[in-house]
Amino acid sequence: MDLSIVSFVQIIVSVLLVIALMVANAVVMVYIERKMAGFIQRRPGPYEVGPYGTIQAVCDSMKLLAKQVFVPGNVDWLLYFLAPVTAFLPVLLLYLPIPFGPYLTAMNVDDGILLILAFAGLGVVSNLLAGWASNNKYGVLGAARAVSQSVAYEIPMIMALLSVVFLTGSLNLTEIVDSQGSWPWQWNIFAQPFAFFIYLVSLIGETNRAPFDLPEAESELTAGFHTEYSGMGFALFFLSEYANMLLVSFVCATFFLGGWKGPFLDGFWWTFIKAYAIMVFMVWIRWTFPRVRFDQLLNINWKWLLPLSILNLWLTAAILKILSKIY
Numbered sequence: 001m002d003l004s005i006v007s008f009v010q011i012i013v014s015v016l017l018v019i020a021l022m023v024a025n026a027v028v029m030v031y032i033e034r035k036m037a038g039f040i041q042r043r044p045g046p047y048e049v050g051p052y053g054t055i056q057a058v059c060d061s062m063k064l065l066a067k068q069v070f071v072p073g074n075v076d077w078l079l080y081f082l083a084p085v086t087a088f089l090p091v092l093l094l095y096l097p098i099p100f101g102p103y104l105t106a107m108n109v110d111d112g113i114l115l116i117l118a119f120a121g122l123g124v125v126s127n128l129l130a131g132w133a134s135n136n137k138y139g140v141l142g143a144a145r146a147v148s149q150s151v152a153y154e155i156p157m158i159m160a161l162l163s164v165v166f167l168t169g170s171l172n173l174t175e176i177v178d179s180q181g182s183w184p185w186q187w188n189i190f191a192q193p194f195a196f197f198i199y200l201v202s203l204i205g206e207t208n209r210a211p212f213d214l215p216e217a218e219s220e221l222t223a224g225f226h227t228e229y230s231g232m233g234f235a236l237f238f239l240s241e242y243a244n245m246l247l248v249s250f251v252c253a254t255f256f257l258g259g260w261k262g263p264f265l266d267g268f269w270w271t272f273i274k275a276y277a278i279m280v281f282m283v284w285i286r287w288t289f290p291r292v293r294f295d296q297l298l299n300i301n302w303k304w305l306l307p308l309s310i311l312n313l314w315l316t317a318a319i320l321k322i323l324s325k326i327y
Contacts, residue, residue: 011096014106018095026242030057033283040287061235069231072135079133084229084236087126090119091243098250099174101260101268112173113161116251117154120206123244124150127215130237131225142224145294146208146215152301153205159309160199163192163316164255177259182266187258194312196256198305203248203282205301207241210286214294245282249275 031046031054038045046053071080097112099105109115124147131143165171167188168179180187189196205212216224226237253259253274262270292300 011106014096015092018092021095022091022239022243022246025246026239027057027061029242029245029279029283030060032280033286036280036283037287040284064235064238065232067231069233072228074135075228076133076135079129080228081233083126083130083133084233084240086122086129087240088236088243090122091240091247093119094247095250097173098247099177099254099259100250100271102266104260104268105174108174109172111171113165113171113251116247117158117161120244120247121150121154123240126237126240127225130229134225134228136228138222138227139225142215142217142227146225149205149208149212149215149297152298153202153305156198156301156305156309157202157206159306159313160192160195160202161251161255163195163309163313164188166313166316166320167191173254173259177254177261180258180261182258182261183263184258187256189256192256192312192316194308195316196252198309198312199252199256200278201300201305203252203278204285205297207245207248207282209245209282211289211291212297213286213291214297217291245279246275249278249282252278 034053034056035045046056049056049059071077094116096106097109097115099108107115127146127150128143131139131141131146134140164176168176170176170179176188184190208215216226226234229237250271253271257274258270259274260266260268260271262273
């Protein structure tokens, strides 16, 4: 069989599996988030539908898909319906270069992280389209916040990842995992602790999670850029948010936590365990810290994260240069 046909079929199958993963991840994370919120706030959380409320998220999803799509007047129809699609479709491509296991990579490309960073920028475009096309003042304000927040926090995030790229000498995600050992002290988190901290803060800002959820601040902007969306349109934004959370967690596990490697029995399960541990951490942060003001949000980046990321990148390059001279 022609190699190009095999590659095409592999990509199609991978995209279908990614869609299934995105849907399953949203259902699981909604349940985890509700239960953790209930535990932190000393209440039970969902418990009526199914054992311990396990089917509540499924029922809510079916209700959301069955709801009538209400389109307000005076919207830009093309951009209004294009925005949720633009939020959902690019995420499908971002999972393809992720090495879930030793032989579980849909597209093992040499510049995999560049592919992820390039297409990840389309997410903020969807937020801008949604807010602008809705003809709603809260939507426009949420879109403006989303753009400025994404542009700000992308820079230290990229520099944190570049520090690991300098260390390993590769943009290939599989090679980055291979450069790390199976034991925790052999992971990049110990070689690049500042980069890990910068990435961890930046991923919360990039995914618009509390306490950095200013584009969707309910107490200020109703729902921000997706205020005027309901039914399937809102469901696509909802799916893309949890899909982006899982994506940045996979990237974090790949770059800093050894990927599929673990103290025993290396395999894809380690990638998922590490990624979901990061997602649980994000949920805990949401229900622990209050929302910051928007000026504080940007000051955290421009006054602290950006200088620290530049300094860390410079130190990494300097140390590698010195070591190359010595050895």
